[in-house]
Amino acid sequence: MELFTAEKINALEPGPHVLFVAGVHGDEYEPMLAVEKLQHSLPNQLQKGTITLVRVANQSAFRRSARCGDDQMDLARTCPGNPDGSLTERVASGLSKLIETADYLVDLHTGGVMFDISPLAGYMLHPDETILEMQRKMAWACGLPIVWGTEPTPQGRTLSVARDAGIPAIYLEYGGGTGIRIQAVAAYQQACVNVLSLLEMVAATYTPQPESEVFWVEDYRDNSGYLQAMxxxxxxxxxxxxxxxxxxxxxxxxxxxxxxxxxxxxxxxxxxxxxxxxxxxxxxxxxxxxxxxxxxxxxxxxxxxxxx
Ligand SMILES: [Zn+2]
CATH class of the missing domain: 2.40.50.100 (RNA polymerase II/Efflux pump adaptor protein, barrel-sandwich hybrid domain)
Structure with a gap:
């Protein structure tokens, strides 16, 4: 049985491969809805390259309405996983292998049922300046009010896999708690299209926010991005x-x-x-x-x- 569904959209013209992932945590719903909508809108927009969409990476967690799946492991702490391990370890292994096939990664989250979080685009402060600069551009392109770069040592995340493979990667956060925020779904769709526009894969253009209007923090201190410790x-x-x-x-x-x-x-x-x-x-x-x-x-x- 497939551990998760990955939908591919190919343009006729070759170009980069961008991976959008939702549902690494099973209780973060707006990203799943945004990716589901992109699946319908992007085939008409994509001019170059390939997009892979994962609506729910962690189906076991989704079925439990919880952050983690049946084995209680956090998928965002388990990458690169183990193909012979527990369910979450196997999902982590499959997801990590998929990430390694991509040229760019966008991982969409919310605060889950536990937290409410302001809209932000985040990235690791990658030691490779070229990758870091690309991540800055991707995060800025998303059009969210906060851009947040944090120290690059965390392990187990999708972004850790991307970091080690030299793939520019960002993650998005917006909202959480109970209920659905339609504005988060819309903002995430727009953010993803903006990233594709930045990569010249769609005709749509966007106007980046002036840097002076973005709350932009790059924090090199230990554990600077570790939300669960705050x-x-x-x-x-x-x-x-x-x-x-x-x-x-x-x-x-x-x-x-x-x-x-x-x-x-x-x-x-x-x-x-x-x-x-x-x-x-x-x-x-x-x-x-x-x-x-x-x-x-x-x-x-x-x-x-x-x-x-
Ligand atoms: Zn999450």
């Missing part, structure tokens, strides 16, 4: 949030509190840095150590670089 909850309990996405905060501002309703105690939570709120916990029943949100260290539009 602002850990001090205790188990119910997270009561006080700050909204897109707000600007100072280090030490109140973020909210966690109320342990079993033991009748509570703990206040404060912003761990100053900047723009871009990640917020949505599923409110939290365990000690769970990320409660994230702050991007930027306070006005424009590009900043933070060195290790």
């Amino acid at each position: 602002m850990p909850s001090p205790i188990d309990g119910i997270f009561v949030r006080e700050v909204g996405l897109g707000r600007f905060v100072k280090q030490g501002d109140r973020w909210g509190k966690v109320v342990d309703v079993i033991n009748g105690t509570e703990a206040e939570v404060f912003c761990d840095k100053g900047g723009m709120v871009f990640l917020r916990r949505e599923l409110v029943n939290v365990k000690q150590g769970d990320a409660l949100g994230g702050i991007l260290p930027i306070s006005e539009p424009g590009k900043i670089v933070i060195y290790a």
Whole structure:
């Protein structure tokens, strides 16, 4: 049985091979809808090259309405996987092999049911300057308000496979929680078409946002892109949030509190840095150590670089 479905669209004229992947996490739905729509719209638009579309990479996780599949492994921590391993390891192996056949990768995510995240295009700060510059162009082309480059050492991701294979790769984040955000589906479709336009594979053109209007952070510090480690909850309990996405905060501002309703105690939570709120916990029943949100260290539009 096929582990996931990969639909190929070929133009008559040769050109690059671009891979769009959704559903690496089973509870991130807008990317799946966006890729499904692209499957119908791109055949009429594609002038050059090949596109491969994966609507749901992690079908086991999707069936569970969860981030991870039946074996509880996170596909985004399991690449390049193992063809003889558990289900997620086999999916990781198949997906990694597919990535290695591509010239460019766009991996579409959301915050899942657990988090709400501001629209952003991210990439690893690849040591190869040519690849890095291409990733910057791809991320910028997406037209999302935040562009985020983070240190390049993480393993297990689709982007790790692309990094090691020298394939320019970006990932997208937008929204999460419950319900469907139609605007995220539309923004993702547009982002993918813009990347194809950048690569001159479609006739459609786009106007890049002025760099001065993009919140653009390149952060070379260790674990700079590791969302699940941000602002850990001090205790188990119910997270009561006080700050909204897109707000600007100072280090030490109140973020909210966690109320342990079993033991009748509570703990206040404060912003761990100053900047723009871009990640917020949505599923409110939290365990000690769970990320409660994230702050991007930027306070006005424009590009900043933070060195290790
Ligand atoms: Zn994800």
